Amino acid sequence: MRLAESSTATALAAAAAASGASLDACCARLASALGDIVTTTPFAESDYFSLQESTLVPTCIVRPRSAQDVSRAVTILSTARTPGCQFAVKGGGHTPAGGSANIQGGVTIDMTSLNATVLSGDGTSVAVGAGAVWNDVYGYLDEYNLAAAGGRNGLVGVGGLLLGGGISHFSPRVGWACDGVVEYEVVLANGTLVNVSATSHPDLYRALKGGGNNFGVVTRYDLKTFPQGNMSASTISYDISQAGAVFDAFTDIAASPNFDPYVSLQTGLLYASAANAWSLSSSAFYTKPVLHPEVYSKLEAVPSISNTSEITAVAALAAENPTPPLNWLFATLTFGTSSEAMLDIFKTLNASLYDFNPAGGVTWNFAFEPLPSVMLSYANATGGNVLGLSPEDGNGVILLFSALWSNSSSNDSIYRKGRDAFLAVRDVAERNGVLRKFEYLNYAGPHQSPLASYGKDSLDFLRQVSRKYDPTGVFQHKVPGGFKLW
Ligand SMILES: Cc1cc2nc3c(=O)[nH]c(=O)nc-3n(C[C@H](O)[C@H](O)[C@H](O)COP(=O)(O)OP(=O)(O)OC[C@H]3O[C@@H](n4cnc5c(N)ncnc54)[C@H](O)[C@@H]3O)c2cc1C
Structure with missing residues (x-):
């Protein structure tokens, strides 16, 4: 259960003071609004694949339990003016370069609690929380003799792999793993939660298939399934x-x-x-x-x-x-x-x-x-x-x-x-x-x-979509990790 907001903020401030860390205004605001999902408890070593990532120490970590939590966090982070409000978004933590999905002295949004997998009624797609890893997806779908295109190692994150493309065992049969995403649920730079598909925001739908973390925080991916046995x-x-x-x-x-x-x-x-x-x-x-x-x-x-x-x-x-x-x-x-x-x-x-x-x-x-x-x-x-x-x-x-x-x-x-x-x-x-x-x-x-x-046409398109959905460049300037567009 979430602690009362004010007591969480106080507890967080006390914990930070006791540990000698400086809890800046940004983390205090997050804690006040979001309660105990904002923490200074450090990541476990194995939360990241590389030392370059695991040795970075954010001022605080947000561990959302719902898409609404992500929306509230992004709203606060995108409107705050303090430098400590730069942030990183962590999926499975498998990108090796330091600062990709973690941040020194800023805020890391750790998506890993959003890892539910739910098969659609007709079995043609599976809704996957953006913090899941591929172990979660394959373990769930194997029971139904189904699969979805994703990473070959089970601890790789769904979140990052799908935003960069995704080479799967099944790619010659179904394409890049990102080609199998039928719908995204995304928190945009202004905190709005939108569903993105071929018919709803089709430009953003295409941009998310290879455009990296430049457009928002994805909270859910709906992936096309197909029959698959051993x-x-x-x-x-x-x-x-x-x-x-x-x-x-x-x-x-x-x-x-x-x-x-x-x-x-x-x-x-x-x-x-x-x-x-x-x-x-x-x-x-x-x-x-x-x-x-x-x-x-x-x-x-x-x-x-x-x-x-x-x-x-x-x-x-x-x-x-x-x-x-x-x-x-x-x-x-x-x-x-x-x-x-x-x-x-x-x-x-x-x-x-x-x-x-x-x-x-x-x-x-x-x-x-x-x-x-x-x-x-x-x-x-x-x-x-x-x-x-x-x-x-x-x-x-x-x-x-x-x-x-x-x-x-x-x-x-x-x-x-x-x-x-x-x-x-x-x-x-x-x-x-x-x-x-x-x-x-x-x-x-x-x-x-x-x-x-990707070539000039794709790059121009990505920049245009970025300016449309993120006109102030939150994901360009406040989220320094990953490959940027502007
Ligand atoms: C052991 C290993 C095996 C691999 N196997 C494969 C493979 O089979 N096929 C393949 O194509 N690639 C593979 N990769 C590469 C892998 O696709 C990338 O490292 C990918 O970025 C990992 O995703 P992640 O969520 O674990 O990483 P993270 O480091 O957590 O995230 C990567 C990037 O995506 C962003 N991001 C993550 N989640 C979200 C989200 N929900 N919303 C917005 N931004 C987000 C992060 O901010 C970061 O910039 C492998 C890598 C390793 C280390």
């Missing part, structure tokens, strides 16, 4: 000497004009600096309960160290437990399918990273994922998105470039090395004539410009 999952490890053969097999699948829509494939290179060793693996998943499907025959014919395969429920495959955060770096690029470019990228990374072993070590991880043109063919039928991609682009590959390490004193040298290696990889893709402009927002590093990568 699927198959094979994890294949290879000696690094097989890189060329694996890239050939990967490219045969990714480049196919008849891309098999049940394919969910990632091929990953991993380099652990302390061990001075590369490893190579493929997660060859298939969204039907078929072990060793024909499409993976060439990939499975490459001599491997191990190949474990299982038939599994979607929820069981996604299930994971929280782990303590590490430092993380993400960056991304997109290129047209080319096995030669992949091999060149590997050689370039090896030359750049092989002798680099900072204090505490670092593990580099490079995941290649098909971006088949068939996946880009669903957007138009569902109100469009803003990603600026079209099936005519042809089959492509998204590279997620990442690093993880525990010793924060190595941050600067790893950021520098990461940037150099990334630029070298980009050059290789360009020299091979396959570099594409698209930078996937959910994988992008803070130095990248994913919204601009």
